[in-house]
Amino acid sequence: MTAVTTQFEIKPVTTPADQAAFLAVPDRVYQGDANWVKPLTSSIEKQFRPDNPFFSYGELQQFVAFSQGQPIGRIVAAINQRLIEREGQQVGLFGFFECINDAAIATALLDTACQWLRDRDMPLARGPIDLSTHNNCFFLVDGFDTPPMVMMPYNPPYYDDLMRLAGWHKAKDAYAYDLPLAQSLPSQFERACQIAEKAGITFRPLHTKGEAFEQDCRSLYQLFTTAFAHNWSSSARTEAEFMQEARELQQLVDPDVFVIAEDQGQMIGFFMGLPDYNIPLKQVNGRLNWLGILKFLWYRRQIDRGRVIAICALPAYRRKMVPLALVYLGMKGGTKKQKPYKQAELSWVFEDNLPSRKIIEASGAHITKTYRIYEKAL
Incomplete structure (x- = not known):
């Protein structure tokens, strides 16, 4: 020191x-x-x-x-x-x-x-x-x-x-996992997608415009609130707070890596990927003034990686292989011929979240970063 x-x-x-x-x-x-x-x-x-x-x-x-x-x-x-x-x-x-x-x-x-x-x-x-x-x-x-x-x-x-x-x-x-996209997912992920679809689950991209976007975000809020209700040290957000955050990210979404799972029209899961906008943000020095916006638009063309922020499925649908199906479709969307992504980071995942870690590690991803929260008695 x-x-x-x-x-x-x-x-x-x-x-x-x-x-x-x-x-x-x-x-x-x-x-x-x-x-x-x-x-x-x-x-x-x-x-x-x-x-x-x-x-x-x-x-x-x-x-x-x-x-x-x-x-x-x-x-x-x-x-x-x-x-x-x-x-x-x-x-x-x-x-x-x-x-x-x-x-x-x-x-x-x-x-x-x-x-x-x-x-x-x-x-x-x-x-x-x-x-x-x-x-x-x-x-x-x-x-x-x-x-x-x-x-x-x-x-x-x-x-x-x-x-x-x-x-x-x-x-x-908590951990961040790295998954090089040059490698194919194990065959079990594609089989999981087939099993989910045979069970009547449908998959689609997130809507990104108008009322359809607003409705998707309201459904996402309900899923977040239900699925992550017991996350350690997590406090609830109101729908208004969630919607405000969603609107701030609206223009940054790539629908090919934001997959929605539905059962008879009801959202029951999602794969939330986002391009790594830190690549252009690094060039703007913390300010999106007119020059910062120009730099952001120029350097966003260099984005070649993305972050998977959340993979979510209601408990009743995990036996129908929906989480693995979502990973398969999200990664498939990110590796289309016209897509620039070469690397995905799945982050963050608590060390004791063993079900999520098992799915991530089955994909071939490996831990590259470790994060920590501390406590102290007063």
Whole structure:
């Protein structure tokens, strides 16, 4: 661990200048890191605006560490009442953590967040979770040799050391799997598709326009809510929140890798793939102004990989081989002759989600990245 500085102070964010300093920290932390993809600044800013639905069921406080007037670290302490209600225990969160390689500063930031949570009677802290696991969460702890896929976290390798030195312990790991698309899926996946179709299951691409898109998204929301209701550390979203997120992604969807499964017209499963838009986003430096948009449109032509975000089927349809059928059709859609995809990442999957891991590993995919969430008793 490298000691970078000896004098610093930690301040709560209370002014626009403080907020600007908070947003500037990553530029210092990731300077010279070739794999880092700067998030859109607007996507971070909006999470702290008063109109964020989070504030109807939660509270937060941002903090920034300064040395000689320069921002060198940041953290957010948060309480998500929906998570507390779902888990039946008082648990606070930290997120948006970034810090230079200095254990004293990192520990002070974490302790400041913990004290804020302790003052609100939280006996347990967990993170990194940016308000909700539907947002950014996890620290990368293994697999730093390649850039992150779209909507996946990335951080310097020393963050795990910072957490352990500050007294935090692993709560749960998750994995990202890599699947080169030059290799064919094992024959069992195609057979699964045939079995599902004989059982009356039909498959189609996601609708991407108009009312058909809106209806598909409402059905997706119901499936998400049902299938992932008991995911660890997950808090429920309202339909309005889900629809807002879906509309933000609408123009980015490739329907060939977003497959819907239906039984008599009712959605019962889906395969959610997304092109790796981190490739063009890396070129825009966090801002989609007119120049950023031009760069994004130019570099999106270089996208040659995608991320599989979720594979979902209602429990009653798993015996009808719907999950394997969805994998087969999603991968088939991504390897059409006119498609550019050479690689798929299936991420993220909790280490104890053995049914999903079994399906993924049967495809020939292998673990390339490991992510971690930590806890600490207060």
